[in-house]
Amino acid sequence: MSRLLIADFMIKPRAVPEQACQLRGARILPYNFPVDDVLSLLEPCRVCPRECGACRLSGERGDCGVGRHAILSSYGPHFGEERVLVGRRGSGTVFFAGCNLSCIFCQNYEISHMRYGSPVSEEELALVFLEIQDMGCHNLNLVSPTHITPQIILALRMARERGLHLPVVWNSGGYERPETLRLLEGLVDIYMPDAKYSDNAVARELSGADDYWDFCRAALREMHRQVGDLVVEDGLAKRGLLVRHLVLPGGLSGTEKVVKFLAELSPDTFLNLMDQYYPCYLASARPPLDRRITPEEYSEALSAAKRYLRRVINH
Numbered sequence: 250m251s252r253l254l255i256a257d258f259m260i261k262p263r264a265v266p267e268q269a270c271q272l273r274g275a276r277i278l279p280y281n282f283p284v285d286d287v288l289s290l291l292e293p294c295r296v297c298p299r300e301c302g303a304c305r306l307s308g309e310r311g312d313c314g315v316g317r318h319a320i321l322s323s324y325g326p327h328f329g330e331e332r333v334l335v336g337r338r339g340s341g342t343v344f345f346a347g348c349n350l351s352c353i354f355c356q357n358y359e360i361s362h363m364r365y366g367s368p369v370s371e372e373e374l375a376l377v378f379l380e381i382q383d384m385g386c387h388n389l390n391l392v393s394p395t396h397i398t399p400q401i402i403l404a405l406r407m408a409r410e411r412g413l414h415l416p417v418v419w420n421s422g423g424y425e426r427p428e429t430l431r432l433l434e435g436l437v438d439i440y441m442p443d444a445k446y447s448d449n450a451v452a453r454e455l456s457g458a459d460d461y462w463d464f465c466r467a468a469l470r471e472m473h474r475q476v477g478d479l480v481v482e483d484g485l486a487k488r489g490l491l492v493r494h495l496v497l498p499g500g501l502s503g504t505e506k507v508v509k510f511l512a513e514l515s516p517d518t519f520l521n522l523m524d525q526y527y528p529c530y531l532a533s534a535r536p537p538l539d540r541r542i543t544p545e546e547y548s549e550a551l552s553a554a555k556r557y558l559r560r561v562i563n564h
C-alpha cells in the first residue's frame with residue numbers, strides 16, 4: 250500500500266454543517282468550567298486537541314468516530330499490564346472504542362478504528378465500574394478514554410456515590426487538552442499516558458496529529474501537577490504518573506527528547522520503556538515500521554532513559 254493510500258486512513262479536518270449545532274463557536278473552556286455542565290463540551294465538541302466541533306449531543310460523530318454515548322468494547326481483569334497495576338488479582342480494564350489518534354501501527358485497531366462494541370449510558374458505565382470492583386481487581390483501568398472524558402466524569406461520579414473506591418487509571422494516548430484534564434482532578438488517581446513521539450512531523454505522518462508533542466507535553470505537565478510522581482505501596486501503584494513509551498524502529502519515537510522532557514517534570518517520573526513493537530494494521534506499508542526493533546535500538550533507548558530517569562521499567 251502506498252503512502253497515499255495510508256493517508257486515506259488518517260483523521261483529517263472535517264466540515265461540519267453550520268446549522269447542525271447551535272452552540273458552535275463556544276469553544277473556549279474557562280478555568281472554572283462547571284463539572285455539572287460537562288456534557289456541553291460535546292456540542293460543539295472541543296474535548297480533545299482536535300476540537301473538531303462535531304455536534305455529538307445531536308447525534309453527530311466526531312473525528313474520533315464516537316457520538317453522544319461511549320462505546321464499550323469489553324471489560325474485566327487483565328494480567329498483561331504493568332506489574333504495579335496487576336498485582337495478584339489483575340487490573341480492571343475497561344476498553345472503549347474509537348480514538349482521537351489514527352496511528353497506522355495501531356495494535357488495537359479493531360477497537361480503535363473499527364469501533365467494535367456497544368453504546369452505553371453513563372448509568373450503565375457506572376455499573377460496569379462497580380462490577381470491576383466486585384471482581385476484586387486492584388484498580389479501574391480506563392483504556393482509550395480521552396474522547397469520552399465528559400461521559401466518564403459523570404459515570405465516575407455516579408459510581409463513587411455508590412461506593413467505588415478503587416484507584417482510577419487514565420490509560421490514554423497522551424493527545425489531550427490540559428483544560429479537559431483539569432476536570433478530572435480528584436477523580437483520577439493514576440495517569441498512564443503514552444508519550445509516543447517527540448516530533449510533530451512524525452506524529453502527523455504516523456498518527457494524523459500535527460501538534461501531538463505540543464499537547465502531549467502540556468498534558469503530561471497537567472497530569473503531574475495533579476498527581477505527582479508514582480507512589481507504589483506493597484508492590485501496587487496507588488497514585489501518580491506512569492508514562493509509557495514504545496520504542497519504534499529507526500528512531501521514529503524520538504526517545505532521547507521524550508526522556509529529557511520527562512526528567513524536566515521529575516527525574517523520578519516512572520517510565521515503562523516498551524520493546525514489544527510489531528508491525529500491525531497499516532504499518533507494513535511504511536518502512537521501517539514493517540519490522541520489529543533491533544536489540545541495539547532498544548539498548549540505545551534504554552541507555553538514554555537511564556541517563557535521565559531513575560525509575561525505568563521494561564514491561
Ligand code: SF4
Pocket residue numbers: 294295296297298299300301302303305310311312313314315349395396397
Ligand atoms: S473528542 Fe472526538 S469529537 Fe471531540 S474534538 Fe476530539 S475528535 Fe472531535
